[in-house]
Amino acid sequence: MLEIRNLHVKIADEDKVILNGLNLKVAKGEVAAIMGPNGSGKSTLSYVIAGKPDYEVTDGEVLLDGVNILEMAPDERAAAGLFLAFQYPMEIPGVATMTFLKAAMNAQRKQRGEAELTTPDFIKRVNKAADLLGIPKDMLRRPLNVGFSGGEKKRMEILQMTLLEPKMSIMDETDSGLDIDALKIVAEGVNARRDPEHAFLVITHYQRLLDYIKPDTVHVMSRGQIVKTGGAELALELEANGYRDYQSAA
Amino acid sequence: MPAVQETIDQVKAIDVSEYKYGFITDVEMEKPAKGLTEDTVRYISARKNEPAWMLEWRLDAFRRWKTMTEPSWARVHYPEIDFQDIYYYAAPKMNGAPKSLDEVDPAILDAYKKLGIPLREQEILAGVEPQNRVAVDAVFDSVSVVTTFRAELAKAGVIFCSISDALQEHPELVRKYIGTVVPVTDNYYATLNSAVFTDGSFVYIPKGVRCPMELSTYFRINEKNTGQFERTLIIAEEGSYVSYLEGCTAPQRDENQLHAAVVELITMDDAEIKYSTVQNWYPGDANGKGGIYNFVTKRGDCRGKNSKISWTQVETGSAITWKYPSCILRGDGSRGEFYSIAVSNGMQQVDSGTKMIHLGKNTTSRIISKGISAGRSQNTYRGLVSAHRKATNARNFTNCDSLLIGNQCGAHTVPYIESKTSTATFEHEATTSKISEDQLFYCMQRGLSAEDATALIVNGFVKDVLQQLPMEFAVEAQKLISISLEGSVG
Ligand SMILES: Nc1ncnc2c1ncn2[C@@H]1O[C@H](COP(=O)(O)OP(=O)(O)OP(=O)(O)O)[C@@H](O)[C@H]1O
Ligand SMILES: [Mg+2]
Numbered sequence: 001m002l003e004i005r006n007l008h009v010k011i012a013d014e015d016k017v018i019l020n021g022l023n024l025k026v027a028k029g030e031v032a033a034i035m036g037p038n039g040s041g042k043s044t045l046s047y048v049i050a051g052k053p054d055y056e057v058t059d060g061e062v063l064l065d066g067v068n069i070l071e072m073a074p075d076e077r078a079a080a081g082l083f084l085a086f087q088y089p090m091e092i093p094g095v096a097t098m099t100f101l102k103a104a105m106n107a108q109r110k111q112r113g114e115a116e117l118t119t120p121d122f123i124k125r126v127n128k129a130a131d132l133l134g135i136p137k138d139m140l141r142r143p144l145n146v147g148f149s150g151g152e153k154k155r156m157e158i159l160q161m162t163l164l165e166p167k168m169s170i171m172d173e174t175d176s177g178l179d180i181d182a183l184k185i186v187a188e189g190v191n192a193r194r195d196p197e198h199a200f201l202v203i204t205h206y207q208r209l210l211d212y213i214k215p216d217t218v219h220v221m222s223r224g225q226i227v228k229t230g231g232a233e234l235a236l237e238l239e240a241n242g243y244r245d246y247q248s249a250a
Numbered sequence: 251m252p253a254v255q256e257t258i259d260q261v262k263a264i265d266v267s268e269y270k271y272g273f274i275t276d277v278e279m280e281k282p283a284k285g286l287t288e289d290t291v292r293y294i295s296a297r298k299n300e301p302a303w304m305l306e307w308r309l310d311a312f313r314r315w316k317t318m319t320e321p322s323w324a325r326v327h328y329p330e331i332d333f334q335d336i337y338y339y340a341a342p343k344m345n346g347a348p349k350s351l352d353e354v355d356p357a358i359l360d361a362y363k364k365l366g367i368p369l370r371e372q373e374i375l376a377g378v379e380p381q382n383r384v385a386v387d388a389v390f391d392s393v394s395v396v397t398t399f400r401a402e403l404a405k406a407g408v409i410f411c412s413i414s415d416a417l418q419e420h421p422e423l424v425r426k427y428i429g430t431v432v433p434v435t436d437n438y439y440a441t442l443n444s445a446v447f448t449d450g451s452f453v454y455i456p457k458g459v460r461c462p463m464e465l466s467t468y469f470r471i472n473e474k475n476t477g478q479f480e481r482t483l484i485i486a487e488e489g490s491y492v493s494y495l496e497g498c499t500a501p502q503r504d505e506n507q508l509h510a511a512v513v514e515l516i517t518m519d520d521a522e523i524k525y526s527t528v529q530n531w532y533p534g535d536a537n538g539k540g541g542i543y544n545f546v547t548k549r550g551d552c553r554g555k556n557s558k559i560s561w562t563q564v565e566t567g568s569a570i571t572w573k574y575p576s577c578i579l580r581g582d583g584s585r586g587e588f589y590s591i592a593v594s595n596g597m598q599q600v601d602s603g604t605k606m607i608h609l610g611k612n613t614t615s616r617i618i619s620k621g622i623s624a625g626r627s628q629n630t631y632r633g634l635v636s637a638h639r640k641a642t643n644a645r646n647f648t649n650c651d652s653l654l655i656g657n658q659c660g661a662h663t664v665p666y667i668e669s670k671t672s673t674a675t676f677e678h679e680a681t682t683s684k685i686s687e688d689q690l691f692y693c694m695q696r697g698l699s700a701e702d703a704t705a706l707i708v709n710g711f712v713k714d715v716l717q718q719l720p721m722e723f724a725v726e727a728q729k730l731i732s733i734s735l736e737g738s739v740g
Binding site: 052053054074078079083086089092093095096099100103104105111143160 | 683686687688689691692693694695696697698699700702706707709710711713
């Protein structure tokens with residue numbers, strides 16, 4: 001589903017290199033986890049996959065279903081089925097969450113040449129997903145993420161992920177800031193969509209999340225590279241020993 | 251990356267190509283020589299066959315104007331205007347005033363058609379519910395070419411005509427009220443307007459009458475190097491109501507053009523005037539070449555008890571806007587409202603706001619201003635709320651929000667508050683926010699294009715004010731705002 005080959009990335013307008021020949025494959029139906037020390041480039045990787053303008057790709061490719069997406073605009077990538085749950089979701093003042101959700105869903109449908117959702121259909125979908133995630137209705141009337149608590153923002157990301165039905169979801173530290181109940185709800189949200197057609201790339205610092213979302217693969221990232229790949233047991237080993245064995249590997 | 255780069259390039263290339271009303275209409279015009287002297291004033295007055303007192307009034311204004319200097323306190327910059335290099339009167343050649351639309355030059359009718367303003371009553375009647383009808387006064391450069399539905403309005407006792415016609419048909423009414431809200435000496439441009447005003451609308455709503463339809467005036471500047479000096483006067487007698495809308499456009503030209511209007515509103519006891527403006531004068535090109543200088547004095551006088559004046563404006567055009575629609579809350583219990591959306595892009599400069607002058611007891615006012623700056627534009631809100639010694643229990647609520655798009659524009663808020671009574675309650679809220687790259691990226695990650703994301707955020711920002719516009723214009727205004735901001739993302 002997602003294949004990254006020899007990716008080199010630097011900050012646009014600066015010489016600072018962040019990703020340094022990174023290789024990564026996430027197959028259809030796979031749940032892959034990335035763990036790694038602060039500043040190793042995990043968020044940068046997710047941003048570059050999604051097309052954030054602050055970064056410059058100096059070499060390498062990012063393929064989604066075999067298509068290089070690096071030349072595509074962020075909204076085109078989204079319509080192609082890519083979703084990023086942000087580590088720090090943005091506040092959008094003045095725009096009711098409902099309005100935003102509808103605009104986003106219809107924009108993607110339009111890009112894919114599908115008909116717009118009718119209002120009743122839209123409301124039905126939102127209510128169902130919000131109920132599952134324990135998001136109260138009045139929150140949907142508030143401007144998106146404005147004044148939401150850290151955990152509420154994260155839930156809102158998962159609500160959007162659920163509604164937009166992406167093929168490839170990247171979750172950047174979605175578990176940070178979530179209480180135990182919310183963590184379980186989020187994990188259920190992912191597990192419910194776990195099937196041969198969907199893939200997930202879960203960035204996290206904590207084994208705890210991986211207790212609920214059992215990863216097929218765990219990658220260790222350090223200094224802009226994937227330095228080790230293993231199964232679920234690798235996360236447990238990291239939990240015990242930290243990153244010291246990998247710090248100098250890159 | 252590529253898409254955002256593309257939008258950045260669009261900002262750099264932002265051009266008047268987005269201005270949809272820039273066409274020029276070819277009609278034979280009658281104009282005296284350029285320049286301003288007493289003779290110019292006499293010419294205009296004679297051309298309109300005005301009563302002698304009107305000419306005297308104009309000449310008096312002209313003499314005062316010569317002793318005045320242009321104000322410089324606004325946050326706007328422009329080269330000195332050469333008042334001798336302007337035509338002060340330009341009218342389509344006709345044999346006397348047109349008696350019906352058939353006598354109006356078809357090119358002019360065509361121009362209004364292109365602007366989406368139907369002037370033939372039959373066309374307006376077709377398919378429009380009576381309550382949704384709009385009567386139009388169409389002012390083309392210096393003259394009103396037609397006013398629709400006059401006869402139907404007259405049945406309700408409503409007078410709606412050009413100010414030139416009013417001077418012929420109801421001179422006593424004009425004489426009684428003109429200059430009583432904006433005195434001849436008020437300010438440089440108002441005094442200039444008093445000397446050389448050419449046309450505009452006149453509205454009189456008799457006692458107890460609720461005007462049966464929306465009234466509107468559509469101003470079009472067409473002729474090159476010509477100033478437009480419009481004068482509008484609206485009087486709402488006791489217990490009456492009227493909703494009035496003005497729209498403005500001009501061709502795309504390299505030279506700056508001056509539009510210096512005066513609008514006076516008067517409400518008697520329990521009367522209400524709702525005045526809405528959708529201003530879309532040509533804004534100039536990417537480098538600030540050309541565009542209209544919109545120097546306007548608009549003021550309402552709530553003369554009667556419990557009367558109400560509300561100004562709603564959507565300002566998207568003009569190279570420079572200098573405009574402060576104000577309310578004098580003279581009658582006890584009267585109310586003033588100001589709702590404004592001011593959009594600036596490219597090199598536009600906006601200095602706009604309002605004055606709420608509380609004179610009577612228990613007077614209230616409300617100001618909601620939304621400024622949106624993009625490109626390299628500068629957008630200033632300037633407002634004054636004052637309470638006189640006798641204005642006990644005066645209340646004002648002000649909310650001024652600014653939204654910035656990009657890094658090269660500016661937003662400024664200059665609120666003045668003066669209170670001479672301890673019983674007044676004035677509240678003021680102000681916010682400045684910015685549409686950041688990060689917000690745009692976030693929206694785009696969810697599938698919205700940069701333009702759609704901007705439009706969504708801007709719509710959220712202005713919706714409180716858009717709701718104040720008459721329904722049929724709100725949609726129009728919303729479109730206009732997105733068009734004005736096209737290519738502003740980056
Ligand atoms: N726009 C930027 N400008 C300058 N430096 C940046 C920028 N974005 C990222 N960096 C730097 O790149 C490095 C990688 O950052 P990134 O956010 O990708 O790390 P991370 O692995 O997600 O860390 P964490 O676990 O703390 O979230 C850091 O040193 C960070 O300071
Ligand atoms: Mg991170």
